[in-house]
Amino acid sequence: MPRFQAPRGTQDVLPAMQPYWQAVLDAVREVARLHGFQRIDTPMFEVAGVFEKGSGDTTDIVEKEMYVFEDRGGDRLALTPEGTPAIVRAYLEHGMSSWPQPVRLYTTHPMFRYDRPQKGRYRQHTQFDAEVLGSADPLVDAEVITMLWRLYGMLGIRGITVRLGSLDDLEPRRTYVERLKDYYRPFLDRLSEDSRRRFERNPLRLLDSKDERDIPFKEGAPKLVDQLSPAAREHHDAVQAALAAAGVKFAVDPLLVRGLDYYNRTVFEVVPDDDERAQGTIGGGGRYDGLVELLGGPPTPGIGFGTGIERIILEMQKNGVVFEPAPAAEVFIVHRGEGSAPAAVRLAAALRDRGIAAVIGEGGRSFKAQLRSANAAGARLALIIGEDELAQGIATLKPLEGEGEQAGVPLEQAAEAARARLRAG
Template sequence: MTRFQAPRGTQDVLPAMQPYWQAVLDAVREVTRLHGFQRIDTPVFEDARVFEKGSGDSTDIVEKEMYVFEDRGGDRLALTPEGTPAIVRAYLEHGMASWPQPVRLYTTHPMFRYDRPQKGRYRQHTQFDSEVLGSSDPLVDAEVITMLWRLYGMLGIRNITVRLGSLDDLEPRRAYIRDLKEYYRPHLASLSEDSQRRFERNPLRLLDSKDERDLPFKEGAPKLIDRLSPAAREHHEAVMAALRAANVKFLVDPLLVRGLDYYNRTVFEVVPDDDERAQGTIGGGGRYDGLVELLGGPPTPGIGFGTGIERIILEMQKNGITFEPSPAAEAFIVHRGEGTATAAIQLATALRDLGVATVVGEGDRSFKAQLRSANAAGARIALILGEDELANGVVLLKPLAGEGEQEPQPLAAAPAEVARRLRG
């Protein structure tokens, strides 16, 4: 018989891991509230052109990683590989440019990339994505970075650093790109196949390569951060000053370019301090003042970030963050005998109405077996109901933590008494 497994590059989030997910999602809700963001949810799939235009046709996402399919109506669609173009599409479609600017939006959204699976990186993963549209203020850049920094701190993630860079604006960096190509041209034969291909299509991404064959050439490459235009330099310095004021630990990384075509000016990644080669990025993002135009809108500045929840959880575990197992129930109803099933359901309903997590045992099992299940569920009190108890209008309350004796309680009063004991 065939035994099915989760597809390669995906995972089942089992009950033991749910407290980590809940902690991250709770922290996301709180940190976005503190920074004035509103939630948005976009579809799991979009017109494939949203990402081809928004992410750039020379990126790995578009070239290698997108899940693209044609539906029965002949539309060419893609599962969402990254959040920013989808949110920008929604911004334009719903006329958010007429809202008070800037518009601060966030989502937690499944992302899909046909990538090589490895620890913390899945073909389906969930990303916390945050975007600010309608402001070119460098303080907004710093605020976005600060929100991400605060999120990690709320989750107990320490010993991390923001790596900060600037890509200048599109026109001023054309001269830099010419110089970069001249530097790399004599080394082309020694570069990886991907870098040889990117040399013509997107040479800036030569600095983004993690391939061992490319690393020896990166340090000697000309640095864009050293030759920013005056406007970009002023912007960069304002971002750094604001980050210092917010007590965010950062360092300027002259080789930081990010992997998407639409970034300009501020770019950043958050990396564990023990990752000297910055290959284990937890999250990152940057400014993309030309993206809205690429997707058919008017010139609109924007900045945002993405951080994978699975990657966050790995870092939480690295930092020693653990959770006590959550009990499946506070109260467990043990019942057996004619007529007890209906009374058990009535008891459970009354207990749940009072906010008590309650599990009803299986009436075809012995009292002893049901009590074992009650202990396994982590319940603190068992309510035992047999035919004799039902005939006398009572239920036996039995503490399960080894404290106290079981005692009868009138059926009608039992739910309130159980709630009082649990909450007291």
């Protein structure tokens, strides 16, 4: 009979990796609290149009990567491939525009993309998303970037830089797009298939290509950041000044466009300093002042970011962040003999009532074998209940690490005696 395996592009998060996940989730909650964000959770699937309209029908996510299916009721749905459109949908559906503005929301959410699996990139991954809706202030842009920067610092990630760009506003950008097409037109037959297709539908994406055939032409392309409209230039300068004041290490990248259609003005990515080609982005985002309108709402400015937790953990490990294996128990209850099982169960309950992690050994095994299991579980104490102990109404308290002699304690006092011994170290 064949043995099943996890689907390609997914992973099991085994116990040894759980401390990393817990550290990231704890840091996410804290950094969100420090910046005044409230948690929101959206469904794992949405009406497909949320992403087709929100992410853009020329993006890789919609064209190639989205998991789309029809349910039994005939509705066309999609597993969530990115967080922003779903959060904007919720903002509109629940009337959040009537809340005090801006609204600051965050989530940690599974994302699903049919992408080529590689280290740190999975077809199912978990993303920390943060969004601010209802403010066009450039200081909000800087605050969002600073929030992401602070998260990485809290997790021990060093040697990173924020790559900062600006896409101007939609109308001023049209002139630039024509200049960009004029530049690329003579090279069309030398570009990748994706870039040739995007040339007509979304020329800005040519600058986002990582294909080896396209890279030689990117440096010579006209730079949008060099010809921003006055309003966008003022906004871009204000973001840079605020990031400098916050102590965030950043560099202006004139080729940065990001891979989603809804961005305008500020865009950014966080990249390790040793990644010269910027292929290993840890996180990024940007401003999307037209997205709410695309999804049927009133004009509403917004900005946000996404960062994959799996990718964060890889960077933590690269930076030497390690965790000691967490013990499975603080106290291990060794028992054997008639009547020992009920006493062990009562003792375990008393320990857990006191907040002490307890594991009950297998009564069919020898005392020696159970003590080996206690050591393997990382327990600091063993409480032993055998026939002799039951006859005397006691449990033998045996230290498994450090100093101290084993001693018999009354069964009804054994949990409290274990707590006192653990506190004493």
